[in-house]
Amino acid sequence: MMQGxxxxxxxxxxxxxxxxxxxxxxxxxxxxxxxQAFRGQPVHLIGFPGCYPNDYAFRMMQRLCTHPxxxxxxxxxxxxxxxxxxxxxxxxxxxxxxxxxxVIQENGGTLRSIREGCQWVEKALGxxxxxxxxxxxxxxxxxGTICGGSDATSGITANPAAGRAFDLLVEQGAAAIFExxxxxxxxxxxxxxxxxxxxxxxxxxxxxxKAARHYATLGHGSFAPGNAEGGLTTxxxxxxxxxSKSGQSPIQGILKPxxxxxxxxxxxxxxxxxxxxxxxxxNICDNAEIxxxxxxxxxxxxxxxxxGSVVGSAISPVIKICANPETYRRLAExxxxxxxxxxxxxxxxxxxxxxxxxxxxxxxxxxxxxxxRLGHQEFILTYKTFEPVGPAxxxxx
Amino acid sequence: MNSTDRRLxxxxxxxxxxxxxxxxxxxxxLWIDGEKVRLAATVPLGFKVAARFIRQGEKIIKxxxxxxxxxxxxxxxxxxxxxNLKSDYLPTYTWEQQAAYFSHSQ
Numbered sequence: 001m002m003q004g005x006x007x008x009x010x011x012x013x014x015x016x017x018x019x020x021x022x023x024x025x026x027x028x029x030x031x032x033x034x035x036q037a038f039r040g041q042p043v044h045l046i047g048f049p050g051c052y053p054n055d056y057a058f059r060m061m062q063r064l065c066t067h068p069x070x071x072x073x074x075x076x077x078x079x080x081x082x083x084x085x086x087x088x089x090x091x092x093x094x095x096x097x098x099x100x101x102x103v104i105q106e107n108g109g110t111l112r113s114i115r116e117g118c119q120w121v122e123k124a125l126g127x128x129x130x131x132x133x134x135x136x137x138x139x140x141x142x143x144g145t146i147c148g149g150s151d152a153t154s155g156i157t158a159n160p161a162a163g164r165a166f167d168l169l170v171e172q173g174a175a176a177i178f179e180x181x182x183x184x185x186x187x188x189x190x191x192x193x194x195x196x197x198x199x200x201x202x203x204x205x206x207x208x209x210k211a212a213r214h215y216a217t218l219g220h221g222s223f224a225p226g227n228a229e230g231g232l233t234t235x236x237x238x239x240x241x242x243x244s245k246s247g248q249s250p251i252q253g254i255l256k257p258x259x260x261x262x263x264x265x266x267x268x269x270x271x272x273x274x275x276x277x278x279x280x281x282x283n284i285c286d287n288a289e290i291x292x293x294x295x296x297x298x299x300x301x302x303x304x305x306x307x308g309s310v311v312g313s314a315i316s317p318v319i320k321i322c323a324n325p326e327t328y329r330r331l332a333e334x335x336x337x338x339x340x341x342x343x344x345x346x347x348x349x350x351x352x353x354x355x356x357x358x359x360x361x362x363x364x365x366x367x368x369x370x371x372x373r374l375g376h377q378e379f380i381l382t383y384k385t386f387e388p389v390g391p392a393x394x395x396x397x
Numbered sequence: 398m399n400s401t402d403r404r405l406x407x408x409x410x411x412x413x414x415x416x417x418x419x420x421x422x423x424x425x426x427l428w429i430d431g432e433k434v435r436l437a438a439t440v441p442l443g444f445k446v447a448a449r450f451i452r453q454g455e456k457i458i459k460x461x462x463x464x465x466x467x468x469x470x471x472x473x474x475x476x477x478x479x480x481n482l483k484s485d486y487l488p489t490y491t492w493e494q495q496a497a498y499f500s501h502s503q
Contacts, residue, residue, distance in 0.1 A: 151443050152416060152442075152443030152444060152445070153442065153443045155460070156406065156408065156416060156418075156443075185486050185487070186462065186463075186464070186485075186486065187462070190462070212486060212487075215487055216486075216487065219488070220487070220488075220490065221486070221487040223487065223489055223490060224490070225490055225491050225492040225494075225495060228478075228479055228489055228490075228491045228492075229491075229492070230443060231441060231442070231443035231444040231445070231478070233445070233464070233465065233477065233478050233479055233482045233484075233489060234464050234465040234482065234483065234484035234485075234486075234487075234489055235484050235486050235487045235489070236462070236463065236464040236465055236484060236485065236486060237459060237464035237465070240459065240460040240462060240464065241460075306443070324442065324443065326442060343418045343419070343442075
C-alpha cells in the first residue's frame with residue numbers, strides 16, 4: 001500500500017517538497033542560492049521570469065505551489081515586478097501550507113535575503129516533516145505523459161508501451177493526461193473517434209486545428225532537427241508516433257494548463273494558447289509541458305525518448321522510457337525503462353507497458369527515478385493566454 | 398504480402414513504407430513483399446524504406462495514415478526521408494537548413 005501526504009483539499013502527494021519560487025528573473029539568483037544551500041534535500045527551484053502580469057503564469061504558480069507533492073513555499077520577489085505576490089501567498093496559506101515571501105528590495109539585498117530565506121526553509125522543512133501520511137491507492141494518481149528527443153523508434157516502442165501503462169492506470173480509475181496538440185496534427189479524426197461523448201469529438205478536432213494554425217503562423221512546428229536525424233521525416237509522422245502514448249482508453253475530456261481532471265480516465269491537455277498568436281512558440285521546450293502537466297496535478301510524468309533526453313523536473317518525478325536500444329546503451333544511467341528491448345525481440349509491448357505501470361507504483365511509493373537520483377530539477381514557465389474550456393470538454397461529475 | 402525481411406517492420410497493412418528495426422548496410426539483399434531488393438544506401442535504425450514503387454505526389458502511408466507526400470518517384474527498397482518526402486502540414490527543419498540559414502544571415 002502506498003502512503004501519500006494528505007493535503008487540505010483531499011489530494012495526496014507522493015513527495016513532500018518545498019518550492020522556492022522566484023516571481024521575476026531579477027529574483028532568480030537569490031532563489032537559486034537558497035535552493036543550493038539545501039542540496040540533496042527536497043527543496044526545488046521554480047519561477048516565472050517575466051515582469052509584466054499574465055493570468056496564465058499566475059494560475060500556473062498557484063497550482064504548482066499547491067501541487068499535492070508540495071508541502072511549503074518560499075516566494076522570492078525583487079519588489080517592483082507586477083506579479084501579485086500577496087495574492088499568491090494568501091492562496092498558498094489558505095491551503096495550510098507554510099509560506100513566506102522575501103522581498104529583496106525591502107530586505108537589505110542579496111546576502112540578507114539569501115540568509116533569511118535559508119533560515120525560513122530550515123524551519124519550514126521541520127514543519128513539513130509533520131505532514132500526515134495516509135494510505136493511497138493507484139486510482140488516486142494523476143499521471144502525465146510527454147515525449148522528447150523523439151526518433152523513429154519512439155513511435156514503435158516507448159510510446160505505445162507508455163500507452164499500455166496508461167490503459168492499466170485508467171483501468172484502476174486513475175487519471176492519465178496526454179498533451180501537445182501540436183504533436184497530434186494529422187491524428188485529430190482518429191482521436192475524435194475516441195471521444196467518450198459525442199459533443200467532445202468536435203472540440204478535439206478544433207483543439208488540433210488551433211495548434212496547426214498556431215504553428216503555421218509561426219512557420220515552425222514542434223519538429224526538431226534531431227527528430228530528422230533520428231529518422232522522422234514529417235510532423236505527421238512524429239504525431240502518429242506521439243499519439244500512441246495515449247493508449248486505447250476513451251478520451252474523457254480536454255484540460256487546459258492548471259485544470260484538474262474531475263474524474264479518473266484519459267484526458268487531452270491543450271497546451272497551445274488561445275486567441276491570436278502573441279507570445280511566440282507554444283512550448284519553448286519539453287520542460288514547459290512538464291510544468292503544465294504538473295499544474296494539472298500530475299504526480300508523475302512518463303517521458304519517452306528515442307534520442308535520449310536527460311531531463312527531470314522540479315516538484316514531481318519524471319520516469320524516463322528509452323525507445324532506442326542504441327541510445328539506451330549510451331545513456332543507461334539516465335533511463336528508468338529500456339523499451340528498446342522490444343526492437344531486439346527481448347520483450348513485448350505488453351511486458352514493457354506492465355513494467356512502466358509497476359515503476360509508476362514504485363515511484364509513487366517513494367522509489368527515486370533516475371532523474372531524481374541525478375538531481376534534475378528543470379523548470380520553465382513563460383507567457384501564454386488561455387480561455388476556460390467549454391462545457392462540452394469535461395464530463396459531468 | 399508475406400516474405401518481407403523480419404528486420405523491416407510494417408506497422409499497418411496499408412503502409413507503403415517499412416521501418417528498419419536495426420541498421421541495414423548498403424548492398425544488403427533482402428526480401429520485400431516477395432521481391433528481392435538490394436539496398437542502394439544504408440538504412441539506419443528506425444528509418445523508412447519504400448515497400449513498393451511510389452510515384453511523385455503519392456501519399457506516404459505509415460501507421461495506416463498519410464504522413465506526407467512523395468516529392469519524387471521512389472524505387473522499392475529506397476530510403477524514404479527528407480530528400481524525397483515532405484509534410485502536408487509544416488516544413489521539416491534539419492540542421493543543414495539551419496546551417497544554411499545562419500551562414501546566409503551573417
